[in-house]
Amino acid sequence: MVNDSGKPPGAGRTRRRGASLEEAILRAAVDEMLESGYAGLTMDKVAARAGTNKNAIYRRWPSRLALGVAAYRRLVTAVQPPDTGDLRGDVLEMLRGANRHWSSPLGAILRELMSAAGGAREFLTQLPEQSGDAAAAAWLTVLGRAVARGEASPEALHPRVATVAVVLLRNEFVVRGVPTAPDDVLVEIVDEVYLPLVRGRGSAPAQDVVK
Amino acid sequence: MVNDSGKPPGAGRTRRRGASLEEAILRAAVDEMLESGYAGLTMDKVAARAGTNKNAIYRRWPSRLALGVAAYRRLVTAVQPPDTGDLRGDVLEMLRGANRHWSSPLGAILRELMSAAGGAREFLTQLPEQSGDAAAAAWLTVLGRAVARGEASPEALHPRVATVAVVLLRNEFVVRGVPTAPDDVLVEIVDEVYLPLVRGRGSAPAQDVVK
DNA sequence: CGCCTTCCGGTACGCCGAGTACCTTGCCGG
DNA sequence: CCGGCAAGGTACTCGGCGTACCGGAAGGCG
Numbered sequence: 001m002v003n004d005s006g007k008p009p010g011a012g013r014t015r016r017r018g019a020s021l022e023e024a025i026l027r028a029a030v031d032e033m034l035e036s037g038y039a040g041l042t043m044d045k046v047a048a049r050a051g052t053n054k055n056a057i058y059r060r061w062p063s064r065l066a067l068g069v070a071a072y073r074r075l076v077t078a079v080q081p082p083d084t085g086d087l088r089g090d091v092l093e094m095l096r097g098a099n100r101h102w103s104s105p106l107g108a109i110l111r112e113l114m115s116a117a118g119g120a121r122e123f124l125t126q127l128p129e130q131s132g133d134a135a136a137a138a139w140l141t142v143l144g145r146a147v148a149r150g151e152a153s154p155e156a157l158h159p160r161v162a163t164v165a166v167v168l169l170r171n172e173f174v175v176r177g178v179p180t181a182p183d184d185v186l187v188e189i190v191d192e193v194y195l196p197l198v199r200g201r202g203s204a205p206a207q208d209v210v211k
Numbered sequence: 212m213v214n215d216s217g218k219p220p221g222a223g224r225t226r227r228r229g230a231s232l233e234e235a236i237l238r239a240a241v242d243e244m245l246e247s248g249y250a251g252l253t254m255d256k257v258a259a260r261a262g263t264n265k266n267a268i269y270r271r272w273p274s275r276l277a278l279g280v281a282a283y284r285r286l287v288t289a290v291q292p293p294d295t296g297d298l299r300g301d302v303l304e305m306l307r308g309a310n311r312h313w314s315s316p317l318g319a320i321l322r323e324l325m326s327a328a329g330g331a332r333e334f335l336t337q338l339p340e341q342s343g344d345a346a347a348a349a350w351l352t353v354l355g356r357a358v359a360r361g362e363a364s365p366e367a368l369h370p371r372v373a374t375v376a377v378v379l380l381r382n383e384f385v386v387r388g389v390p391t392a393p394d395d396v397l398v399e400i401v402d403e404v405y406l407p408l409v410r411g412r413g414s415a416p417a418q419d420v421v422k
Numbered sequence: 423c424g425c426c427t428t429c430c431g432g433t434a435c436g437c438c439g440a441g442t443a444c445c446t447t448g449c450c451g452g
Numbered sequence: 453c454c455g456g457c458a459a460g461g462t463a464c465t466c467g468g469c470g471t472a473c474c475g476g477a478a479g480g481c482g
Contacts, residue, residue: 042467052431058470064470111329112329114386115326115327115330117388119322119384119385121389124388155403160399167378167386170386174330174386175325175381175385176335177331177335196366253440255439263460265440266442266460274440275440275441
């Protein structure tokens with residue numbers, strides 16, 4: 001009835017199915033989210049933009065949040081650990097990268113998603129750079145090189161220790177809600193916490209020797 | 212019309228005003244939140260339970276979230292820094308306390324509120340134990356005693372350093388979404404990160420001496 | 423080559439909850 | 453005694469998620 005006059009989608013004339021439709025929906029979701037953030041990502045708008053209807057979406061993603069997370073994953077790329085030649089440089093570089101990301105529109109979206117997930121693990125683990133292991137790897141790489149150079153002690157090669165810096169930075173965003181972390185904060189994290197931590201830890205096995 | 216048969220609030224027969232009404236609303240909000248969490252805190256239910264109507268609420272709190280935060284603040288009490296006599300004991304004690312809180316129903320509410328706030332500073336700063344300064348004070352106290360005892364180096368008396376442990380713990384909840392942190396995690400945080408950090412930091416001023 | 427299953431397109435709707443508008447009614451101060 | 457302020461009451465708008473239902477295109481299967 002509305003075959004050729006109603007809406008000229010420009011896409012295939014033939015009715016889309018399966019993967020092709022899924023792709024269209026996801027692209028629509030991505031675009032919507034870039035324009036209006038996750039808050040502005042409504043199922044109706046996505047459906048309209050994809051030239052389909054909510055049914056087709058719900059057949060693939062169980063909820064708005066799931067779609068949002070899927071769309072976000074399209075937008076991020078894994079970070080490469082830098083190699084400036086010294087630990088402080090590497091760490092600062094990574095922190096600055098993270099800070100840029102969190103301060104960017106993408107970071108805003110990420111924060112919205114984390115908010116919406118509200119601690120639901122099944123969603124949190126889908127978010128890159130939140131899913132622990134992946135993020136920890138880059139830090140361990142950087143730290144590994146530093147240990148080889150003698151800049152850090154081998155005991156620091158521990159996920160919990162290696163990622164302390166980003167955790168602190170993330171804390172600024174998530175808990176304090178800053179829009180962007182000033183560079184002094186990054187430097188402070190590195191010089192007051194991270195470097196002393198991975199260097200120092202010399203003498204005591206940290207178990208019982210107190211004095 | 213419904214003067215004496217409809218709903219027996221038990222409170223004053225006379226129409227409540229000002230502080231008395233405000234109090235009733237807040238109590239209702241607290242009760243609701245204890246029963247169903249922030250998610251279950253609807254303005255209609257609060258109004259009904261307080262024996263009033265949404266108007267009276269909106270005259271006092273601009274939004275549901277503001278009411279939720281106000282109600283939450285009723286529920287929490289400031290923590291006293293422990294004094295076990297040694298740093299490790301104090302720190303573990305505080306971490307365990309924090310862990311208990313985050314794992315408790317109140318902690319669940321707190322997480323919901325943080326979620327709902329979505330990084331809005333005006334709300335985050337209203338949440339006790341999130342508002343930085345307050346929380347930092349207890350840690351500085353504990354650390355101060357440790358410094359006096361010679362268990363920690365004076366450079367550690369820095370808010371960013373002193374609070375590292377809670378930040379790491381909070382990270383478990385907020386980012387990883389765990390319902391409760393196992394005790395080994397707390398011990399690991401203390402022994403692998405916190406104690407080495409506040410003890411060690413010996414030699415280098417961490418500024419330029421790289422090699 | 424025609425049927426039949428699948429699943430897309432379209433539309434309409436249910437439901438819930440936040441926030442608003444507007445009037446009525448009672449309390450209190452002058 | 454009167455006027456105004458705030459509480460009570462009710463109804464409503466608006467947005468948005470998730471569902472239901474139906475007809476019809478695509479494509480597989482015999």
